[in-house]
Amino acid sequence: MGATFYLQLAIAGLAVGAVYALVAVAIVIPYKASGVLNFGQGELATMGAYAAFVLASFQLPYGVAFALVLLGGAVFGMVIERLLIRPIANAPAFTLVIATFAIGLAIKSAVSVRWGDTVFSVEGPFGDDPLLFAGLRANPTSLWIVFCTVAVTALLTLFFRYARTGMAMRAVALNPEAATLMGIRVHATYRWAWAISAAIGALAGLLVAPVVGVNPEVGQLILRGLVAAVLGGFTSIAGAVVGGFAVGLIETFASVAVGSTFKNLVPFIVLLLLLAFRPYGLFGTREVHRV
């Protein structure tokens, strides 16, 4: 087991991590904007995966399906925000946690009712023939996922830095009252946050569908996404992306080190350790909150 072996593992870990990174980013955006952690985020990925499956059955070209999933996700996110989140936005954290959980459970069970537990397969956009490069193999689907994750991160960074809406969202995250006084419509920024987040969640589902197959359990991604978000400090998009890749790498190397049974435990042990010792993550800033 030479360097090639470990590089090969690293490639696999990054490919898995890219999906976790997308889910983590989708979790962080509304949390940062409005303090709501969407525990139903995983099921938005489930919807994205099923949308990819349904659209593929209509023989739509991949590009069209891609755009439709993003758009559909965004609209769905806005609808959830308006109908379900806004009415209880000022409720205690408990209510929001349970409500978002319920949204996820509703989506998951609706999907199960319609399609059952069958695992459907969809094809990746570039086939399955591995690419060879300097003795390393890489699946084109994995490379495409990593590319999309990097692109989404870059676009989001630009959006939050230069776009008017992005800057407004940052202002609201810092101080909603002051932002309102500056003429920013706070509700509009929440709507944007949910739209972007749901679109990214759906994208994660679309991307991961060829790898894991379309089934109601795609939403389990959220668990790794949450670990990634905590690792990244929960309020930083760059942190969430790095956290996602880190969780992917940890998981992949753990499967070699301790076997595939124990590997599933590793992310959660990391999560508990982080929450116990560094709840503000590796990149987040420490919030001093004394009671």
Place this chain on the structure above:
Amino acid sequence: MFEQRFVWSAIVVAALLLAGAVLGSYPAYMIGLAMVNVIAAIGLNLLVGNSGQISLCHSSFMAIGAYSAALLAAYARLPFWLAIPCGTALAAGVGALLALPARRLGGVYLALATLGFMQIVQIALEEWSSVTGGVRGLKIPKPELWPGAVLTPFAVYGVVVAGCVLAVWTAHNLMHSRLGRELNALRLSPHAAQALGISLARIKLTAFTLSAAYAGFAGGLFAQLVGFIDPNEFGISAAVRQLTFIVVGGVGSLAGAVLGAVVLSGLPELLRPVREYNDLVFALVLLAFMLFLPHGLVVLWRAALAGRLGRREAVA
């Protein structure tokens, strides 16, 4: 007032026992399950409803109680009246261990920590199959009073009724004790509670431990009643279902926890013809209550009671 309550309780218990005796085995089994749910809901309510902490791993403590009671009965041949308390104590101990780091966390972070813990327990149950039977589940020996003396199904039902009475009674007394008031104080205002000399760390630890003990107790009874357990019974959808009990009933109220657990335990029976919609209906009920009746059924109950009693309630 005290005597009236005592009489009512006696009537309810008598009615439950009578129902178990005359209704046949399946309805009695369903009532038994409802009572197990009541016990779990009471425990969750202490932690979530009264002290205001979020828990997504209540079902895991139930699993710990159920599996350890079952394993003790199977391997150590312990009678049920020793196995269940041992399972309860173990669940409480693990609850206390989890509370040590968790009590420093609040809100969303606590939700995350408990979710992570739930996953770990779930994976352990599934993968440690030489002990837990893994995903194929674990068959539980019939409960024995002492080695060789197997309980009849009605006796098991009676044990569940007794357990439920014990849970309601202890919780009722707890809520009217200093500890109950401290739990509520922690939820209503941690700052004020601390200023009044309540140690938040101690109260959170107590709340977690107590709630885990109730869950472990419910788990032990569940295992004896059903005779078979598998990891699916204690996963995230079970945790959400238990939260639904207390939200639908009325968060923070003992009557609400009982009411919610009883009403929602009946729901799957009603939905039997459309069983695949079970989880969907639970999720939608939960959302509807969050949006439209955030204080739960117990509000309607109290309003009805106040309407009937009229001035008497107002004076009291």
